[in-house]
Amino acid sequence: MSDFKAILSNIYQNVSKTNDKGTVATYIPELADIDINNFGIHLRTVNGQHYGIGDFNKPFSIQSISKVLALSKAMELVGESIWKRVDVEPSGNPFNHLSLLEIENGIPRNPLINSGAIVIADILVSSLKNPKQDFLNYVRDITGDTTINFNEDVAYSEKITGFKNYAAANLLKSFNNLNNPVEEVLDFYFHQCSIEMSCEQLTNVFFFLANKGNCLLNKARLTKTQAKRINAIMLTCGFYDEAGEFAFEVGLPGKSGVGGGIVALLPDYFVITTWAPGLNKKGNSKLGMLTLEAFTTKTKLSVF
Amino acid sequence: MSDFKAILSNIYQNVSKTNDKGTVATYIPELADIDINNFGIHLRTVNGQHYGIGDFNKPFSIQSISKVLALSKAMELVGESIWKRVDVEPSGNPFNHLSLLEIENGIPRNPLINSGAIVIADILVSSLKNPKQDFLNYVRDITGDTTINFNEDVAYSEKITGFKNYAAANLLKSFNNLNNPVEEVLDFYFHQCSIEMSCEQLTNVFFFLANKGNCLLNKARLTKTQAKRINAIMLTCGFYDEAGEFAFEVGLPGKSGVGGGIVALLPDYFVITTWAPGLNKKGNSKLGMLTLEAFTTKTKLSVF
Amino acid sequence: MSDFKAILSNIYQNVSKTNDKGTVATYIPELADIDINNFGIHLRTVNGQHYGIGDFNKPFSIQSISKVLALSKAMELVGESIWKRVDVEPSGNPFNHLSLLEIENGIPRNPLINSGAIVIADILVSSLKNPKQDFLNYVRDITGDTTINFNEDVAYSEKITGFKNYAAANLLKSFNNLNNPVEEVLDFYFHQCSIEMSCEQLTNVFFFLANKGNCLLNKARLTKTQAKRINAIMLTCGFYDEAGEFAFEVGLPGKSGVGGGIVALLPDYFVITTWAPGLNKKGNSKLGMLTLEAFTTKTKLSVF
């Protein structure tokens, strides 16, 4: 672990100096206003060590990272029946997600693209009594951290600008792959994406996926097989159109969010979270990608 | 004209005997419940003769035929500026209209496919004081026929099942090609499509497009050039994925609707409307297509 | 006709002054080396008058215009059976012609896009004894003009650079929609496209399509119905992705070639050919388009 500390500290210094930090997401004011200089890293090993640097305990909008937690809850609730409504294949090209949905008769390619995550949200809305509160409690309970919360401003901003998500949800509905009203599902979805956590909180919440399904509180959240499957989906589908690139350069299952967060993990070994709000052209955190590439290169630790 | 009478009467007899009348649209009860045996034809020549046979004065849901009238009103109101927001090219393949919209950055291929007609509806909502009433009045005024009306049940049924249209409208909105709220534009659009007319009423309303822009009441509705352009768009884009087939087999500008109506015209010569609610696989009236093919074959009258 | 002369003369003067004449095709040296200032027009009416201006009797590479003549010959030889192997629908978007071919199982959208023209070429190779010579003779015989010829240099240049055509032909072959060897079919196709004619020669050869199937030598080349159908296909598919635009702005059946030629016609009225080698962004002659727009605007003559 002292090695990890030294390595991460060194990477942090180097990556911080990058001139081109990418571009902060601008489609909603809450993201547009974030200081691009934020940069944090937090790592926790399965054997209990942990280390943070920079803005690692400053909360940020986890956005699409939440899709993994929603998927996890849906797997717990309805098991394999999920896969009748959403596939597990990478999505390929970026510019025609709705087209794929049309051609493939309303079955989203995987649960980590927006249309797939909306189907998962629909499952949760159907299965939970008080969907938003119950899901929030689920996330809180994983680490017993009741400070985790929605950001209502973000949820509202997503709602009033989320036309592509409305398009996707309506298209799913036209294919009978959405059981609840579009408004209700998207209200849930926008709240889910608005959750705020710090690097440290994310690392801790995602710990169970690196630990055979058992969370930090030593409770089984998923079976080992389910955890393995979520990791497989993260590796093949977790980075939009850069999933292959991330597997190629980094080699860890992971998920990025447009808020600039990335969580990645090596099963049975560690979870690492980075946060830097500047994004590259494919929508993934620029400094985060650099950090994780450097980390797996230096440590020679990856699933490959 | 006595020739036309004899020819149409003969075609009507023959086509009526077709065993496979196609399939009535079933997505809303108001269309599903129509008797498939309805069949009417009405023709009017520019020189003033007219002739109807069968159910030619029974009102039906004009559906997509209304797109031509909306386009006509939009051309009157805002002229060439329409073409900044919608193209005039045929749409090609049927199964990925939303995809095309994505790839082409929110500019619909033409004003006669749904996404294009929604843009036209948006223009009318922006330009008219009381959009629905004003548009209805526009259609009524063309022939001075105040019995023409919306069918509110149809409009409501379209609204609660129109998820693909909501998907298209939201996608347009995401590309900044919709200025008004989705709900408002679609409320207008669903009403526009719900207008009911008989064959005779449609023939009379469309008369101005065959008559250099001048309507039956001898008033200029469009310039000659504008009428020509609408005719060109009907010919290349008026029949979904069967536009080429219709040009090839029939050779007239025309527009079909899912209610089973087809209006076609030969500039400077005649307008003909058919109604038979059974549709072929491409969504066009089966008996209507047969009628028009037979008519242009027998009369040797077409734009080609 | 004196009117036509005056109108065309006036248009020729005006259009000649256009500063931006577009760009000459550069993919083969024979086209790249053409002087962009060439500009000719020739018109012939069905009632026998004719008029040429500018470079109207200078031969140029007719390229894709030849597809209409190949289609005409194929219709003569095998009739309606053509339509089992090629459709008559516009092709829609430009950038994925091969994709459409894949999705639609090897049936080209229409006979005027390359893949469709290659299927027609395959039909001619199967049906003609000496395909290249017989086809050349067919074209010559239409007007009794034995000076019409292939340009072997052009055919060779097409062959060594025509990788997209090889791709299309092989894809057709993979779908069993090519009966002869790829090399043989493309050799025919490249020769067909290499034919050279002047505006006047083209006008005269295309005369039969405006004259109910009867050529200048007063011989039936096609039936009236077949001529009508070819005109319909030209109108809906004759101008790549600008077919709708051409119908909208000009309103005549026509066909353009990358050599800068355009033939257009009004059935029962006239044929007009323009040649100006500078192309617009969609691959159609820039001055040719301007000429034909001006001509139909001034004369008010179009199929609409």
Added chain:
Amino acid sequence: MSDFKAILSNIYQNVSKTNDKGTVATYIPELADIDINNFGIHLRTVNGQHYGIGDFNKPFSIQSISKVLALSKAMELVGESIWKRVDVEPSGNPFNHLSLLEIENGIPRNPLINSGAIVIADILVSSLKNPKQDFLNYVRDITGDTTINFNEDVAYSEKITGFKNYAAANLLKSFNNLNNPVEEVLDFYFHQCSIEMSCEQLTNVFFFLANKGNCLLNKARLTKTQAKRINAIMLTCGFYDEAGEFAFEVGLPGKSGVGGGIVALLPDYFVITTWAPGLNKKGNSKLGMLTLEAFTTKTKLSVF
């Protein structure tokens, strides 16, 4: 290892009993004629143990599995410059590979789909003195096994039926992403795919990818980083449109071939090869998939 023996023996018994063994590839006689009842498994651990069962030392056509070896050789020869000509992203939908190539300007999605493998073949043709013989020697040298050979009949059959590969190669050429003549590149490519090996030979040849780049003869074939990258590409792109499914169900980097072979590996642990010529609907060996799913389920060994 005694565990592995027992587990594999047990799986072999169970999987052998599967009634529906899929369908043998029929596009060339050499594959069509293979007995569907062939079934072999061979496993070798990094620490030196190995075990085979069934038809594990019967040679079969490795087909697309060869793409990994070609990629490996190309990485050795030209390093990172490969990635200017081919990407590392999963390919998404199956039915329009050529379309993707068109839309993405001739850059194949990854080196394990046909178009990408053809680009790799082009690199090898450019870089090797006697491409076919040198590549065969490369494969032989990895384990010192000079019995490995091309099957000339297979190569010839591929050549005369490989129209889709000719289409892809010509399309690449049209985008200037093929430096050598199509015929030459495809001759190499068809030979590469025609190589025959048994399960045991494949396991041994692929050993270096599980062993940080060092082959069984203890020679560095690639750097550890290069081996990692190939493994990443196999995991995300190795199974056509079932890549996500394989990662999800099996969780190992691997590559399948239409001859019915599958090689999969756990870095630093083992390589396993299965062969059973019956394919599932997505073109992967049916019994092979069942075997590998069972194996990783029972052993709990996967990269996740």
